[in-house]
Amino acid sequence: MNKIIWKIGGPAGSGVKSAGKILAKSLFRKGYFTFNYLEYPSLVRGGHNTAQVEISNRPISLSSSKVDILVCLDELSLEIEKDSLNKNGILVYDSFLDNDIEASKIIEKIKENNNVLSFPITDLAHQSGSEKSRNTAALGATLALLNEDGEELREIVKNNFGEPGLKSVEIGYRFANEIIKQSKDFSFQLPKLLSQKKEKVFITGNEAIALGAIAGGCQFYCAYPMTPSTSILHYLVKTQRETGMMIHQPESEIGGVLATIGASYAGVRSMIATSGGGFALMNEGISLSGMTETPLVLVEVMRSAPATGLPTWHEQGDLQFILHSGHGDFPRVVLTPGDPEEAYWLTQTALNLAEKYQLLVFIVSDKFLAETNFTIDDFTAQETLPKERGEIIKQVDGKFLRYQLAEDGVSPRTIPGVKNGEFIANSDEHNEFGFSVEGYDSDRNKQHPKRMEKVESVANELPSPKIYGPKKADLTLVSWGSNKWPIIDALELFNHQNKKKKANYLHFSAVYPWPKKFTRAIKKIKNPLLVENNYSAQFGQLIRQETGLEIKNKLLKYDGRPFYSEEIIKKLEALS
Known part of the structure; x- marks a missing residue:
């Protein structure tokens, strides 16, 4: 054993x-x-x-x-x-x-x-x-x-x-x-210890996100406590004396997202976390960040829904809501870490992308990843990612065009206090200076495409889907987020036991925007099996929307629990 x-x-x-x-x-x-x-x-x-x-x-x-x-x-x-x-x-x-x-x-x-x-x-x-x-x-x-x-x-x-x-x-x-x-029936022998080449850490996903925020230079963290996101707040409060990070618990989720946007406008790296119900209240605020092109990192730790649902249980049911959240079209990035190590690095990535492209970046987690303790290779001893802050102007000569038209959609920005750098961070549609415009003005047809140009630019920076297991396989599991570990565990056992057919896993640690490399990865595989912790195969819907491919074989679970490896093995055996 x-x-x-x-x-x-x-x-x-x-x-x-x-x-x-x-x-x-x-x-x-x-x-x-x-x-x-x-x-x-x-x-x-x-x-x-x-x-x-x-x-x-x-x-x-x-x-x-x-x-x-x-x-x-x-x-x-x-x-x-x-x-x-x-x-x-x-x-x-x-x-x-x-x-x-x-x-x-x-x-x-x-x-x-x-x-x-x-x-x-x-x-x-x-x-x-x-x-x-x-x-x-x-x-x-x-x-x-x-x-x-x-x-x-x-x-x-x-x-x-x-x-x-x-x-x-x-x-x-x-x-x-x-x-x-007095009885041999009452004992178990632990497995024989094996030598380990790498140092390990014992860590939850929420702790990894908190560490990623610290490593990524986050200076303002805001959260109205909501299970299962709350332990990010607990960790950052506990380390506040060492990090100097400003921690704010607002009166509501609405106040929280607006405070985070305000802190970002003031020039500091900012992040907020919540779960589904709290996120629902933030939607007007995230549209504000889209129109004003203010960097915003939002951690959405999913739980069983709708409404209060099963507030302390697991699900991946918010993906489509996140993809289409806020009113109107505006760019966003959706990162979906599968384990604490990915959570750590992708939190740093999120802070970089939000500032570099002046947009909204989601880090999508869930109860399973957030609160489960994993044993994993120590990633915290490595060098942190370089800080990429983008087009921040510290000196302005003449009039400042905050929303200046640009091929990549990214305009220069200033922070309060820069001489001649003042501008209107306007929730109305606006011209290059930030002044409000109406529908009969031509600026709408310039500013709206400008903002959306960021989608193509930022898409090229997203991590590529990764194959786990043999490169060539008879079956390929396709999934995202925290399903990663149960799937990899199941693959090892299935491939060890099954001599005729082999399986591998295509893991997505980012799902939006959808660059061409994502489509190429999907179209390379044969006999895909979609694995998701929701009722409606929400990632499958995104794949069909972006590629035209509908994955017919599905393993879906929505009872409040994550997948057990044994469930995935059973499905693989049924398809073999």
Whole structure:
């Protein structure tokens, strides 16, 4: 076995999320590839929360809905997760559930194919002196099940929760270890560690975007908190003393996008983040940025919709909204990172493109990428991208034409304070000086095409689609954004097991504008399979719009969860 999957479930407030992160981070420090995926309702207390941690000696993603070790802190977790154990897996549950009739029935059913450990998690937490230490008591038991000394885990727990948390780990470990000594059924062996040539980082997509903003020279960050984008705000606030970045939490999303446009007008690199509902409120503001040609970087972290939808769950349902957002025609760029490394570099790219071409750049993420902890090669030690600020004029002689006609659509701009550089950043259609015009003036037919000229110019700077897997394949998966890791994980297993047919993956880390190189990449492949986390195949619609090609084979998912690798493998096998 080169992989173990561990999952804990319990109510909000019981430390489920922190337990998953602590276990994953501790084993990452030991040298393993770990992957920590969270599910939770929009509740401060109660409900059903889970953390699923995958542990391996090779790169991994969210591979399976089935787990090897399941820890249940309450009856609801037991009920919901009762079918999630692999055969011969281990269920660890809080002993108070033995007194619950319905829970006991579920436990007896699970016993038919699995090993079951009744563990007095709540009682042991009380012994440590803190009722809140149930999660760390469970972590102690987990160490025993994995036959681990847990030095790294103990250090993290002590730093986070002090002596009570550490004591809870020790009590849980000793209690579980005594049971395990009496039976070989209650243990798993972690995969053998392999030597790693490159340094790794344990990071979420939101953390990578925040680091990319810092590396890219962002000086103003604005956000009205909205799951799942909020942890970008948390990270940048935490590092504000070191970076000097101005952080602003506005009264609303409308105020936020206007403040960000204002900061950009004032000459600083600016960025704002939100999710679908907040983005809906920003649409008039982004049209303002389009008309005034003010640089704007907007991070849209998608979640299940429409309306409030499933506010803490995953989906890729906003792509078409983003492509057509704002009223009227104006240029925009849509970047779609697939993992934290792409998120880091594309955030820097977004800041460059926004200023160089004086336009709106979207960084499109989602709940899965935003909040999941990945183990990935350390990209933060590399040189940052050069800062490209474009046509900023620091000296003006005579009258300043802010919206001067230009072949590439990019006019010179000034920032407030430049002598003779004043202009009207006008939301009305305007002439080259920025003064308002009417329909009977000829300026509309000059300024509108000028703005749209940027589309062709900026398109050539977008990253090309990338092929993963064999160059020649019988099947090619086509997708974008965070589907990248589950697809690559599935490809490796499918190609290893399937000797007759091979599959590869065409990954798009940018989707708009659509240059000719995108069309060439699409038309090279045969037997495409479109993979998307939405109902209506929104990326497929864009491909058809731009190329005329309709991809008929589709794998679509919209239940609030990202793809498991096993789901993709099943579809590939059905098409083989």
